[in-house]
Amino acid sequence: MRNRYTWNRRLPYLLLAPSVIVLLALILYPLAFALCNSFWFWNLQMGPAPLYYSGLDNYRLVFQVTPFWVALKNTLLLGFLGTFAQFWFGMGIALLLHTHLRGTGLMRALLIMPTTLAPVVAGFLFRYLLEPKGGLLLWALEGIGFPVPPQGFLGNANTALLSIGAVDTWQWTPFFAIVLYAGLLSINEEVKEAAQVDGASAWRMFWSITLPLLRPIAAFLVMIRFMQLFNSFDLVFVLTSGGPGTASRTLSFNLYREGLVNYNIGLTAAMTWLVVIIVSVIINLYLFFIYRKREW
Amino acid sequence: MQRRHKVIIYALMALVMIFFLGPILWFILLAFRHPSEAYTLPPQLFFEPYLGNFGDTFVDPGNNAPQLVSSVIVSTGATLLSLPFALASAYALSRFAMRGKDFIMNWYISLLIAPPIVFVIPYFILMSRIGWAGSYQAMIVTLQTLAIPFSVWLLKSFMDEVPLDLEEAAWVDGANRIAAFFRIIIPLALPGIIVTSMFTFVFSWNNVIFPLALSKQSTTTLPVGTISFFASSGVYWGHIAATAVVAMLPPMIIFLLLGRYVVRGLTFGAVKG
Numbered sequence: 001m002r003n004r005y006t007w008n009r010r011l012p013y014l015l016l017a018p019s020v021i022v023l024l025a026l027i028l029y030p031l032a033f034a035l036c037n038s039f040w041f042w043n044l045q046m047g048p049a050p051l052y053y054s055g056l057d058n059y060r061l062v063f064q065v066t067p068f069w070v071a072l073k074n075t076l077l078l079g080f081l082g083t084f085a086q087f088w089f090g091m092g093i094a095l096l097l098h099t100h101l102r103g104t105g106l107m108r109a110l111l112i113m114p115t116t117l118a119p120v121v122a123g124f125l126f127r128y129l130l131e132p133k134g135g136l137l138l139w140a141l142e143g144i145g146f147p148v149p150p151q152g153f154l155g156n157a158n159t160a161l162l163s164i165g166a167v168d169t170w171q172w173t174p175f176f177a178i179v180l181y182a183g184l185l186s187i188n189e190e191v192k193e194a195a196q197v198d199g200a201s202a203w204r205m206f207w208s209i210t211l212p213l214l215r216p217i218a219a220f221l222v223m224i225r226f227m228q229l230f231n232s233f234d235l236v237f238v239l240t241s242g243g244p245g246t247a248s249r250t251l252s253f254n255l256y257r258e259g260l261v262n263y264n265i266g267l268t269a270a271m272t273w274l275v276v277i278i279v280s281v282i283i284n285l286y287l288f289f290i291y292r293k294r295e296w
Numbered sequence: 297m298q299r300r301h302k303v304i305i306y307a308l309m310a311l312v313m314i315f316f317l318g319p320i321l322w323f324i325l326l327a328f329r330h331p332s333e334a335y336t337l338p339p340q341l342f343f344e345p346y347l348g349n350f351g352d353t354f355v356d357p358g359n360n361a362p363q364l365v366s367s368v369i370v371s372t373g374a375t376l377l378s379l380p381f382a383l384a385s386a387y388a389l390s391r392f393a394m395r396g397k398d399f400i401m402n403w404y405i406s407l408l409i410a411p412p413i414v415f416v417i418p419y420f421i422l423m424s425r426i427g428w429a430g431s432y433q434a435m436i437v438t439l440q441t442l443a444i445p446f447s448v449w450l451l452k453s454f455m456d457e458v459p460l461d462l463e464e465a466a467w468v469d470g471a472n473r474i475a476a477f478f479r480i481i482i483p484l485a486l487p488g489i490i491v492t493s494m495f496t497f498v499f500s501w502n503n504v505i506f507p508l509a510l511s512k513q514s515t516t517t518l519p520v521g522t523i524s525f526f527a528s529s530g531v532y533w534g535h536i537a538a539t540a541v542v543a544m545l546p547p548m549i550i551f552l553l554l555g556r557y558v559v560r561g562l563t564f565g566a567v568k569g
Contacts, residue, residue: 011473012392016400019381019444023407026441030418044421093312099305107309112558114316116547118502118519121540125323128533134335136322174316175562182559182569220566227409234504238523252413259417260509272414279414283406 031276038270044263058270066254066271067246072278074161075250079229082165082172083222089169090176097181108178115175119168123238126167130154157247160240164248168235172228176221183217184210223286230279251275320544327537334533349538360539362514363521366432367543370507370517371500373436374443375493381440382447383489387477389448390455391463404445408564415441416509423510430512438506443496446564450495453565454488455481491554495561498547518543 038058040050062068093111097104114122129137132152142148149156153163187210195205211218233252236242242249242257255275259268326334330346353360389397419438428434458481466476482489507517516524522539525532551558559569 008473012388012394015384015388019385019448020400022381022440023404023444026438027407027410027415029422030415033418033421034414096305096309096312101302101305101309103306103309107313109552109555110313111316112551113320113548115562116498116551117320117544118504118547120504120519120523121544124522124536124540125319128323128326128537129319131335134337136337136339137319139337139339170316170319179559179563179567179569182567186568217563217567220563224405224409224563231409231411231413233411233413237504238526252411255411255413255417259413260420265417265421268417272417275411275414279410283409287402 030272034269034272034276036269037266038273040266042264042266044265050266054266058266059274061267062271062274065267066258067249068251068254068271068274070246071249071251071254074248075230075232075252078161078165078168078232078250079226081162082168082229083226085165085169086173086176086225087218087222089173090180093173093177094180094184097177098184108181111174112178113174114171117171119171119234120238122167122171123235126163126170127154127239130163151244154240155244157244160244160248164232164235164239165229167239168229168232172225176225179217179221180214183214187213227279227283230282251278323537324541326533327541329534331532331534349534350542353535353538354542360518360521360542363516363518363539364542366507366511366515367501367517367519369432370435370439370515371497373432374439374500375496377436378440378443378447378496379489379493381444382451382492383482385444385448386451386455387481390452391460401449404448405564407441408445408449412442412503412505416505419506420509430510430515432515434510435506435515435517438510439500439503442503443500446499447492447496449564449566450492450561451485451488451565453560453568454485454492457488458484491557491561494550494554498550501543501546 037050039053039055041052041054041057042050097108117125126137129135130153132138132150132155135152138148138152149159153159191209191213192205195209200208231252232250233256236248236250236253237256240248242253251271255268255271258264258271325341327349328345328347329343330348333340333343352358354364355361388394389401415438419434423429423431423434462484463476463480466480467473471479501517502519504517504519504523507515507520508523511517511520518539522536522543525536525539554561556569559567563569
């Protein structure tokens with residue numbers, strides 16, 4: 001009997017071990033690789049191995065040669081604006097769906113389609129629609145007198161990043177809408193009826209009852225979407241390639257450029273560690289402050 | 297509800313649908329337009345459908361047909377490889393009280409939301425060192441950084457719903473935990489396992505960073521193939537649209553099939569829907 005007891009106590013760890021070991025190997029290798037090579041000068045075009053020890057030079061060069069601060073600012077801006085816009089648009093649509101008028105079921109099934117697209121495909125959709133000569137969306141906006149920059153929205157330094165955010169918002173607002181709608185369904189109607197009896201207005205009920213009850217779901221959605229926006233690469237790649245100039249560079253795109261286009265492995269390694277530190281801080285702050293009380 | 301309110305709500309719903317589906321439909325139409333008509337303005341909603349874009353890309357010369365095959369191989373491979381790892385972990389997390397469970401769940405999700413590009417560049421070097429450069433297995437193995445954490449989360453949510461009583465009954469009958477797992481959990485969680493696999497397939501299918509860095513021309517996947525049109529001479533929208541339409545179909549069909557599981561899949565099982 002005792003044997004069986006210890007066996008059952010160890011079993012969960014044995015079951016977890018394979019996936020944890022595989023994942024640890026898959027993430028510790030890149031992190032260790034980046035840490036070691038961040039102290040070496042290594043350009044892959046000059047040789048298959050690091051060339052010489054360069055101390056902290058790579059960390060200094062990240063700020064001097066690559067547009068690190070611009071990219072950090074863009075990345076955070078994209079994350080905050082995108083998440084904010086998607087949450088509130090999504091909430092609006094979720095409330096529309098929650099009216100349960102005829103047709104909302106079909107609407108819900110079709111609405112998710114943008115979210116199913118590969119981000120590169122979504123990027124192509126809007127590159128086509130925003131093409132300076134012949135893009136339907138640009139043509140329509142010009143038609144109603146909207147001020148369109150002569151290079152188009154993607155070629156203009158002031159609008160390139162916002163356009164990326166807008167396309168991401170188009171793609172992921174349905175996701176917020178569908179999930180928040182599921183959240184609305186899970187709210188106990190009796191609570192609302194009680195508030196109604198007490199004479200609360202619809203506006204008041206939304207802010208004091210609906211929104212607080214949606215908080216656990218909202219916290220989860222905001223976290224994963226913020227991070228996905230923070231990691232934006234595919235859309236940037238297809239829509240603007242970080243341009244014009246460095247106007248729409250993100251941290252992920254910087255890493256791609258230095259690593260897989262310029263082959264500056266040492267420099268990329270240093271940048272990787274800076275990004276890893278930033279991401280860890282964000283995720284841990286989030287888990288600590290907002291997400292702590294969640295039970296699995 | 298008042299009639300006036302209803303009218304307003306329907307008008308808003310129509311606007312929402314046009315806004316979110318219009319761009320997709322317009323792009324699908326592009327795939328059936330003759331290249332000379334890609335930029336015709338004002339827009340032509342009705343035109344002679346032209347199948348040449350699909351012919352050029354998938355039949356003759358058909359450069360994108362092998363990419364379709366690669367996409368199927370990589371996505372299926374990544375899904376199948378993740379399953380045994382994810383099943384074991386999800387079962388452990390669903391059925392045992394253990395210390396550090398929250399930590400492990402959070403650890404999985406932090407992998408899921410970490411920037412993949414951070415891992416990709418070292419993998420790129422590693423794969424050429426071990427002779428896997430450009431191979432399918434390079435993509436399939438590295439995609440596990442996303443596929444395993446995702447499947448663990450989603451599978452756990454499905455296993456949580458299999459009643460404990462049934463398993464306990466099997467133990468009373470003398471089955472050990474492993475036997476009960478195969479006889480009770482696997483069959484009862486089978487719909488959940490299938491749903492999870494389909495979502496993992498879609499996420500691998502839509503992934504671009506890993507194939508972009510780790511594939512070679514003969515193993516690259518369809519979404520990456522779409523990108524390569526940009527690099528070559530001029531932008532040929534008909535071809536881009538034709539390949540992109542083929543690339544978008546499997547995820548769309550799977551999402552329509554999965555219907556009521558969509559919320560759960562997209563939130564990794566955290567919201568039941």
